[in-house]
Amino acid sequence: MLEFYNWIYAFRLNTLPLSLSGIILSSFISYSEKGIFNVHIFIWSSLTSIFLQILSNIANDYGDGIKGTDNIYRIGPKRTIQSCMISKKKIRIALIIFSVLSFISNIILLFDYFKKKNYYIIIVILICILSAIKYTIGYHPYGYKGLGDLSVLIFFGFISLEGNYYLYNNHLNIKLLLLCFSLGFLTVSVLNINNMRDIDNDKKNKKYTIPVRIGLKKSKIYHILLMIVPFILSIIFVIITYKSIYQYIFIILILPTIIHLNKIYKISNNKDFNNELKTAVYINILYALLMGIGFILKK
Numbered sequence: 001m002l003e004f005y006n007w008i009y010a011f012r013l014n015t016l017p018l019s020l021s022g023i024i025l026s027s028f029i030s031y032s033e034k035g036i037f038n039v040h041i042f043i044w045s046s047l048t049s050i051f052l053q054i055l056s057n058i059a060n061d062y063g064d065g066i067k068g069t070d071n072i073y074r075i076g077p078k079r080t081i082q083s084c085m086i087s088k089k090k091i092r093i094a095l096i097i098f099s100v101l102s103f104i105s106n107i108i109l110l111f112d113y114f115k116k117k118n119y120y121i122i123i124v125i126l127i128c129i130l131s132a133i134k135y136t137i138g139y140h141p142y143g144y145k146g147l148g149d150l151s152v153l154i155f156f157g158f159i160s161l162e163g164n165y166y167l168y169n170n171h172l173n174i175k176l177l178l179l180c181f182s183l184g185f186l187t188v189s190v191l192n193i194n195n196m197r198d199i200d201n202d203k204k205n206k207k208y209t210i211p212v213r214i215g216l217k218k219s220k221i222y223h224i225l226l227m228i229v230p231f232i233l234s235i236i237f238v239i240i241t242y243k244s245i246y247q248y249i250f251i252i253l254i255l256p257t258i259i260h261l262n263k264i265y266k267i268s269n270n271k272d273f274n275n276e277l278k279t280a281v282y283i284n285i286l287y288a289l290l291m292g293i294g295f296i297l298k299k
Contacts, residue, residue, distance in 0.1 A: 006085040012057045019053035021288035022160025028292025030168035044109035055098040056132035062091045063136025069205040144207045149188045157184020178237040182230035186284045189226040197273035246297035250290040
């Protein structure tokens with residue numbers, strides 16, 4: 001029973017909603033535009049995203065664990081390898097299992113598309129799997145070079161939202177790029193809080209995240225931009241596609257966002273960043289839901 005709990009802990013369930021935001025929003029948009037909603041696509045794209053998120057989480061645990069970045073000086077929650085909750089061998093097996101699960105669920109998701117010979121979509125999932133693993137694992141993990149933010153923007157913004165929209169409609173929507181940036185930036189903000197919290201330990205272990213590269217003060221300004229720019233882009237998007245006042249419903253998130261940013265800016269003890277992580281996650285998922293609801297109500 002204890003080992004089961006350890007695995008659930010390693011999966012970091014609190015991060016899983018982030019993997020679903022783009023799928024939820026793209027489903028709302030597709031249904032509002034053409035009345036298209038495919039349960040097959042929604043379920044299997046959700047499972048694929050969840051498997052990839054879990055893969056990324058345990059890969060991060062493994063990579064930082066064997067490199068010594070996760071240690072007693074780390075401020076964030078304890079990690080499974082660092083605290084000997086799960087052995088390195090079992091984590092390696094889990095990496096293989098979730099890589100396979102991600103690939104299989106994607107194959108099931110794309111079954112109908114094989115008939116149309118859209119084989120290149122398989123390449124996307126393979127890149128996703130490789131990227132999830134290479135974030136902290138290997139000789140040149142890109143997470144140690146400050147490229148984690150770009151990766152999150154691409155996978156949680158563009159691939160999740162625009163990619164899932166493509167599955168529903170068989171074409172891309174250029175206008176959605178504004179929302180791809182918005183959702184991507186909001187997700188990057190969650191990573192940025194993690195990196196600001198661990199800035200001192202990361203610097204000692206040569207993990208050159210954005211906060212390590214630009215410093216804590218500038219990282220707070222960067223965080224403000226990550227959370228304010230999405231609202232600006234979303235307002236521009238609504239102006240371009242305007243059909244109903246309900247499309248502006250997401251604006252109710254501006255107040256809690258400002259409160260969150262005020263707390264972030266005033267933090268002097270890095271441990272306090274932990275208190276704002278959940279808030280950033282909630283804002284992310286609520287943004288996807290409210291923006292999607294606005295699409296439905298505009299019909």
